[in-house]
Amino acid sequence: MTKDQFEKPLDPEFPLHDDSLTVQGAPARHNEYGAIMAPIFLSTTYRLEDINQAGPYEYIRTQNPTRQKAEDAVARLDHADHALGFASGMAAIATVFEHFHPGDHILSSANIYGGTYRFFLDILGPRKVDYDFITDLSTLSDADFKPNTKAVFLETPANPTLRVYDIAKIAELAHRHGALLIVDNTFMTGYLQKPLALGADVTVYSATKFYGGHADLNAGFITLNDTDLYNEFFFYQNTLGATLSPFDSYTLLRGIRTLAIRLDRQQENVKAVIGALEKHPAVSQVLYPGWYSPDEAVIQKKQAKGLGAVISFAVKPGVDLGVFFEKLQMIDLAVSLGGVESLVCRPTTMTHAPYPKDKLKEIGVRDNLVRFAVGIENKDDIIYDLSQALTIAQESDEVLDKKVDIQ
Numbered sequence: 001m002t003k004d005q006f007e008k009p010l011d012p013e014f015p016l017h018d019d020s021l022t023v024q025g026a027p028a029r030h031n032e033y034g035a036i037m038a039p040i041f042l043s044t045t046y047r048l049e050d051i052n053q054a055g056p057y058e059y060i061r062t063q064n065p066t067r068q069k070a071e072d073a074v075a076r077l078d079h080a081d082h083a084l085g086f087a088s089g090m091a092a093i094a095t096v097f098e099h100f101h102p103g104d105h106i107l108s109s110a111n112i113y114g115g116t117y118r119f120f121l122d123i124l125g126p127r128k129v130d131y132d133f134i135t136d137l138s139t140l141s142d143a144d145f146k147p148n149t150k151a152v153f154l155e156t157p158a159n160p161t162l163r164v165y166d167i168a169k170i171a172e173l174a175h176r177h178g179a180l181l182i183v184d185n186t187f188m189t190g191y192l193q194k195p196l197a198l199g200a201d202v203t204v205y206s207a208t209k210f211y212g213g214h215a216d217l218n219a220g221f222i223t224l225n226d227t228d229l230y231n232e233f234f235f236y237q238n239t240l241g242a243t244l245s246p247f248d249s250y251t252l253l254r255g256i257r258t259l260a261i262r263l264d265r266q267q268e269n270v271k272a273v274i275g276a277l278e279k280h281p282a283v284s285q286v287l288y289p290g291w292y293s294p295d296e297a298v299i300q301k302k303q304a305k306g307l308g309a310v311i312s313f314a315v316k317p318g319v320d321l322g323v324f325f326e327k328l329q330m331i332d333l334a335v336s337l338g339g340v341e342s343l344v345c346r347p348t349t350m351t352h353a354p355y356p357k358d359k360l361k362e363i364g365v366r367d368n369l370v371r372f373a374v375g376i377e378n379k380d381d382i383i384y385d386l387s388q389a390l391t392i393a394q395e396s397d398e399v400l401d402k403k404v405d406i407q
């Protein structure tokens, strides 16, 4: 729903810092009882004052006061005019893709969330929406655009390679060709990076990750400033119906309040973990925003407030990842990220399973790559757990090698 329609705008003379906005982005002081936490409005329908005029709320799928609060909180953190809340990140992404018609062309980074990649292959393709995957978006140029190119889609930092792409530069290029720039900002959140302020037209989120923050919420958001486009997406949201439920809106509001302190702590942990992994003899490479080149490190510094809380690392040949995952004592093997707990996964067989093998190789994702979503636990415990499991995984292979030698 459009921000400020039912809420007092925050005083422009008192622009809150982002860490205050995560807490105060959807203040509860305008509700009838002065409750500090937004109430959950479960009512599916609202009484109308007369037969010709609807009130601000009419029917749950169309508008809901708790969802409105959640949308306000996400919009405010992005400094966006509008936000829309959905039942999942994929529902938000699918709604944005409703904008495109047969004959349109989309340029997408090849390095995106597996579910979005599958959406291109199995939904947009059969719908005759044309697309090209760009292996390295930093090479994007005028020559990639076609007369029917309607949008560029990207994630930065990319998942799971942590490559960084220049949002402002790509926005400028897209706009020169009359195309929209759509950014999936799930990995950074509005706390660390604001794509709309950098020139993007539409931001999408899986709020299942950092906004929820506790691995107990499935939610997605679109944020944008263009009112016509907002009205179009609002129409799709209401017509397709994959809206964020009142209870999940409440969970979102509860989660987003601690987004800043969670990310601050996670980023502290990330720095320590990078240092420890780089020194570990079982690890061949550590991937984090900026690892790829000094240029990308500069771009990350320019467009974001930190590294975020997801890194990846490659293990040396012979290190048995099966043993590594099995020997972890605290950290769990699971997909997803952005919660308070540390999680590891292997993208090739898990999050990026929808990708063809050769495409994964092309973007640099191999079977020896581990994605690590760093939690808020004590950093010494995280490092101890990783190190001991890596050491056993490496030694188990040495034993195996020796056996082979004896034979």
Ligand SMILES: *Cc1c(COP(=O)(O)O)cnc(C)c1O
Binding pocket: 088, 089, 090, 091, 113, 115, 116, 155, 159, 184, 186, 187, 205, 206, 207, 208, 209, 218, 219, 220
């Ligand atoms: C998880 C994720 C999605 C999909 O979100 P859901 O909430 O699981 O539907 C989209 N993009 C990125 C980058 C993700 O990590």
